[in-house]
Amino acid sequence: MARDVESPDPLAVAIAPPPNETPNERWQREQREAQARRISEQIDEQIRAERQALKKRKTMKLLLLGQSESGKSTTVKNFQLAYAYDAFMAERAAWRAVVHLNLVRSINGILDVLYRVLPEHGSSSDPNARPYTPGPDSIAGPLDVDMDDEDEDREPTPDPSGCPLNESHRALMLRLGPLRKVQRDLERCLGAASTEEVHSGSGSAAPWNVGGWRPREFAVTTRSGWKGALGRVRAAGRLSFESSVRRQERRTEGAASDAQTSRPRATSDSYHQSSAAHDDGEADDLSIEAAAEVIASCADDMQALWSDPTVKSVLSKQGMRPEEGPGFFLYDVRRIASRGYQPTEDDVVRARLRTMGVQEHRIMVEKGTEAGCEWLIYDVGGARSLRHAWYPYFDDINAIIFLAPINCFDERLAEDRRVNRLQDSLQLWKAVCSTKLLANVQLILFLNKCDLLRKKLARGVRVVDSVPSYGTKPNEPEIAARYFRSQFKDISQRHSPVPRVFYSFLTSVVDTKATRITVATVREGIQRNNLKSAVFL
Ligand SMILES: Nc1nc2c(ncn2[C@@H]2O[C@H](COP(=O)(O)OP(=O)(O)OP(=O)(O)O)[C@@H](O)[C@H]2O)c(=O)[nH]1
Numbered sequence: 001m002a003r004d005v006e007s008p009d010p011l012a013v014a015i016a017p018p019p020n021e022t023p024n025e026r027w028q029r030e031q032r033e034a035q036a037r038r039i040s041e042q043i044d045e046q047i048r049a050e051r052q053a054l055k056k057r058k059t060m061k062l063l064l065l066g067q068s069e070s071g072k073s074t075t076v077k078n079f080q081l082a083y084a085y086d087a088f089m090a091e092r093a094a095w096r097a098v099v100h101l102n103l104v105r106s107i108n109g110i111l112d113v114l115y116r117v118l119p120e121h122g123s124s125s126d127p128n129a130r131p132y133t134p135g136p137d138s139i140a141g142p143l144d145v146d147m148d149d150e151d152e153d154r155e156p157t158p159d160p161s162g163c164p165l166n167e168s169h170r171a172l173m174l175r176l177g178p179l180r181k182v183q184r185d186l187e188r189c190l191g192a193a194s195t196e197e198v199h200s201g202s203g204s205a206a207p208w209n210v211g212g213w214r215p216r217e218f219a220v221t222t223r224s225g226w227k228g229a230l231g232r233v234r235a236a237g238r239l240s241f242e243s244s245v246r247r248q249e250r251r252t253e254g255a256a257s258d259a260q261t262s263r264p265r266a267t268s269d270s271y272h273q274s275s276a277a278h279d280d281g282e283a284d285d286l287s288i289e290a291a292a293e294v295i296a297s298c299a300d301d302m303q304a305l306w307s308d309p310t311v312k313s314v315l316s317k318q319g320m321r322p323e324e325g326p327g328f329f330l331y332d333v334r335r336i337a338s339r340g341y342q343p344t345e346d347d348v349v350r351a352r353l354r355t356m357g358v359q360e361h362r363i364m365v366e367k368g369t370e371a372g373c374e375w376l377i378y379d380v381g382g383a384r385s386l387r388h389a390w391y392p393y394f395d396d397i398n399a400i401i402f403l404a405p406i407n408c409f410d411e412r413l414a415e416d417r418r419v420n421r422l423q424d425s426l427q428l429w430k431a432v433c434s435t436k437l438l439a440n441v442q443l444i445l446f447l448n449k450c451d452l453l454r455k456k457l458a459r460g461v462r463v464v465d466s467v468p469s470y471g472t473k474p475n476e477p478e479i480a481a482r483y484f485r486s487q488f489k490d491i492s493q494r495h496s497p498v499p500r501v502f503y504s505f506l507t508s509v510v511d512t513k514a515t516r517i518t519v520a521t522v523r524e525g526i527q528r529n530n531l532k533s534a535v536f537l
């Protein structure tokens with residue numbers, strides 16, 4: 001309603017001095033007003049200075065390195081949880097299909113093993129039927145390994161007392177048959193990152209350190225990583241977290257920044273989706289929902305399979321421990337298979353989706369004194385065939401977190417089963433430490449999967465059987481971890497082009513509470529170090 005031009009301005013009336021104000025009162029009022037103005041100006045100045053300082057703070061660039069399944073992407077999720085919680089939560093629902101896929105993959109892996117002990121399938125040569133846990137290897141010393149492949153692909157021996165599985169097991173296995181198709185459908189919807197297929201072949205631990213290799217000889221798969229896979233789920237139309245306009249804006253920004261750098265295009269949070277993903281979105285949506293429905297209808301049978309003592313004994317005889325493998329959710333099968341299931345924070349952290357190429361995560365610190373600061377985290381695919389893509393990211397970074405899973409001292413690389421996994425980590429670490437381009441980059445080592453190391457040693461696996469140099473030291477997790485750490489430290493000291501401080505942490509990055517503290521320490525350390533070098537400059 002328009003104000004009557006004749007009536008007085010209500011604001012002017014409200015702040016007008018009292019009509020019967022004495023000269024003394026007037027003086028006091030003016031003093032108060034002047035003081036208020038000064039405080040207000042000081043606050044404005046403070047805000048201006050803070051904004052200016054924020055602008056000056058450059059983006060912190062962090063690169064995560066390590067072999068496949070070392071825990072790099074899980075570490076990124078911990079950064080997101082700590083500093084970009086809202087963004088983490090916005091992605092949460094899209095992880096449902098990944099958790100479902102992880103669940104059915106565990107079941108199908110168990111079924112593979114069970115089928116192989118049935119007399120009529122005992123000689124199956126199905127490569128999928130290989131036990132999950134590789135056999136123990138012997139390593140002569142930390143950097144001097146002569147692997148033989150005699151016990152590679154050992155065939156499970158059928159129980160000599162006859163097949164332990166009865167008719168009800170067979171019926172259960174048949175009823176779970178539809179989960180094969182569910183796995184295929186989910187893998188198709190989520191793309192290449194959702195499969196664990198790796199190119200086998202020898203390959204080098206660190207291709208950039210091999211003579212004759214030229215940095216341009218690589219290709220980066222930009223659409224098939226974590227973000228690509230989640231992007232597909234989003235593209236399926238059920239989950240519209242961002243408007244298409246926002247996506248388009250981000251895509252344009254990404255293209256502009258790529259044009260300024262010689263780096264290949266990393267898949268970023270901006271979900272570079274293929275148009276095919278949009279076209280197929282509806283079909284994918286239906287497949288994901290149909291998969292969820294089949295999973296819900298199989299919940300009781302999945303639970304029965306996992307809790308069956310005979311099945312447990314068959315798995316144990318075959319050396320298969322799915323509960324120690326990636327993306328294991330069978331302890332929570334009823335909750336996850338239920339209709340209306342939404343992943344929890346913990347589910348997202350534990351969900352396994354391998355990284356293809358290099359993925360860029362922009363984390364804008366949401367709260368605290370550093371709100372508004374930006375972290376750029378590059379998460380790389382760790383399989384040997386994907387390491388070619390790392391080198392261009394070595395330029396212009398503030399720090400590297402290198403993840404070495406120390407539970408795998410007796411395991412082999414999936415992509416080259418002649419190579420011991422701990423050995424591969426040590427070779428990779430050596431290559432990173434000795435790379436001249438990284439001479440002044442802060443390296444932080446996460447000796448990861450300490451929880452699994454503890455479990456492995458508790459069930460009687462002896463370190464010395466795979467690492468003879470371990471000698472007569474007690475077979476205890478703390479001592480083993482300390483020993484492994486000393487190997488990495490020794491490499492850092494001997495192979496760094498210029499002396500560097502050795503920073504290391506014993507971690508289990510699926511433990512988000514403990515990792516939160518580690519991540520905070522690392523973040524502060526990186527920032528402080530950066531500040532220090534800025535002062536020296
Ligand atoms: N128990 C346990 N599991 C872990 C730990 N760290 C990672 N994982 C699990 O190991 C699996 C692999 O972790 P990722 O973070 O995907 O490994 P990555 O290094 O990114 O692997 P790529 O993308 O293939 O290079 C996931 O299922 C994680 O939940 C850990 O400390 N303890």
Ligand SMILES: [Mg+2]
Pocket residue numbers: 072073074353354355379380381
């Ligand atoms: Mg990854």
